[in-house]
Amino acid sequence: MGVYKDVIVQALVIFPVIACLFTMPYVIYNYHKYGSVLSLRILIVYSFILYLLCAYFLVILPLPSKAEVAAMTGPRAQLVPFQFIRDILKESHISLSDPASWLSLISNKAFLQVLFNVVMTVPFGMYLRYYFRCRLKKTLLFSFLLSLFFELTQLSGLYFIYPRGYRLFDVDDLLANTLGGISGYFMAAPLQKMLPAREELDQASFRRGREVSLFRRVLAFGIDLPFAGIAGLLLSVLIPGNEQSKGVLLFSAYFVLLPMIWNGTTIGKKVMRIRIVSETGEKAAWHQLLIRAIGLWALLYFVPYLTAAVGSIIADDLVRLAFCGLLCGVWFFFLLFELVRMAMHRRLFYERLSGTREISTVVEKSDDRSRTE
Numbered sequence: 001m002g003v004y005k006d007v008i009v010q011a012l013v014i015f016p017v018i019a020c021l022f023t024m025p026y027v028i029y030n031y032h033k034y035g036s037v038l039s040l041r042i043l044i045v046y047s048f049i050l051y052l053l054c055a056y057f058l059v060i061l062p063l064p065s066k067a068e069v070a071a072m073t074g075p076r077a078q079l080v081p082f083q084f085i086r087d088i089l090k091e092s093h094i095s096l097s098d099p100a101s102w103l104s105l106i107s108n109k110a111f112l113q114v115l116f117n118v119v120m121t122v123p124f125g126m127y128l129r130y131y132f133r134c135r136l137k138k139t140l141l142f143s144f145l146l147s148l149f150f151e152l153t154q155l156s157g158l159y160f161i162y163p164r165g166y167r168l169f170d171v172d173d174l175l176a177n178t179l180g181g182i183s184g185y186f187m188a189a190p191l192q193k194m195l196p197a198r199e200e201l202d203q204a205s206f207r208r209g210r211e212v213s214l215f216r217r218v219l220a221f222g223i224d225l226p227f228a229g230i231a232g233l234l235l236s237v238l239i240p241g242n243e244q245s246k247g248v249l250l251f252s253a254y255f256v257l258l259p260m261i262w263n264g265t266t267i268g269k270k271v272m273r274i275r276i277v278s279e280t281g282e283k284a285a286w287h288q289l290l291i292r293a294i295g296l297w298a299l300l301y302f303v304p305y306l307t308a309a310v311g312s313i314i315a316d317d318l319v320r321l322a323f324c325g326l327l328c329g330v331w332f333f334f335l336l337f338e339l340v341r342m343a344m345h346r347r348l349f350y351e352r353l354s355g356t357r358e359i360s361t362v363v364e365k366s367d368d369r370s371r372t373e
Helices: 002-033 040-058 066-070 083-090 099-107 109-120 122-130 136-155 171-194 199-207 215-240 245-259 265-274 286-312 319-341 349-354
Strands: 274-279 356-360
Touching: 002 122, 002 199, 002 265, 040 122, 040 199, 066 356, 083 099, 083 109, 083 171, 083 215, 109 136, 109 171, 122 136, 122 171, 136 171, 136 286, 171 215, 215 265, 215 319, 245 265, 245 286, 265 274, 286 319, 286 349, 286 356, 349 356
Parallel strands: none
Antiparallel strands: 274 356
């Protein structure tokens, strides 16, 4: 039991790293599919990842040294089905005339090993039925494949890192793990009555996705920036002129020409399912997109550049500090004010100037089509 506790603690330590690597792709996927990120969905998915991580660590840990594994001479695989029955009977020491000895059938190491392999995949079957909406046949298949992955991991010596497998490939483990997944499938029935159905989660996500949130817009802009930078590098080679004039031109080229060609979207907005339209909901005209891009460029680049340029020509340090501090303070609070407006789903200053707004292009899909048969 102490070994299992240590393994779970190690999984909990590693989980934040895995979660950090997984978070951004998962958030982008949710915004692209639903237009929003539901907190309950995140809790379910992340708990599923934590469960798989714990199960995987229970299979591979503790790790022996390569020297210990090289010295092993025992069998690498147990291919006789239901060998666990013989092992249980062998270790139980029961006597038909002594009912008290019958308890040894469920208190010996062989039985507890089988029970552990069953219990380990019970949550897997519950997740498959509740969240992934798998039917019994697919739960059976996926439970078997998960167990096979675990057993092959052991047989291969952790993917050939070790000279041989340091744990036994056991066909009975395949049977026990698969039984656990099926058991979890049936145990998920009362869970489905207590928690909102997957269809309800999807509908709530689609409802929230009709509004373009602050983080969704910021994330779309963050996706656009590296692509705009790549376009700028390519165009800067072909276009003569100073850096400032080229900066305005290149910024406008990405955030004006691309939405003109691509029905009001950029790469980031396409991923986040956002589109720029006019106030009336029609396609935005080129001059509206240009005014919008110039306003955004002025806020993010021109004002800081102007502050630095003017500050560099002021000789007196105190005056320069006061001037730059004042402009930076005004710029910061204006930026904060615009972020608050964005969070309240209000149009920003450059949208009001250009007569544009951003809308969500997420369309709710039929749940029947996405149900896993």
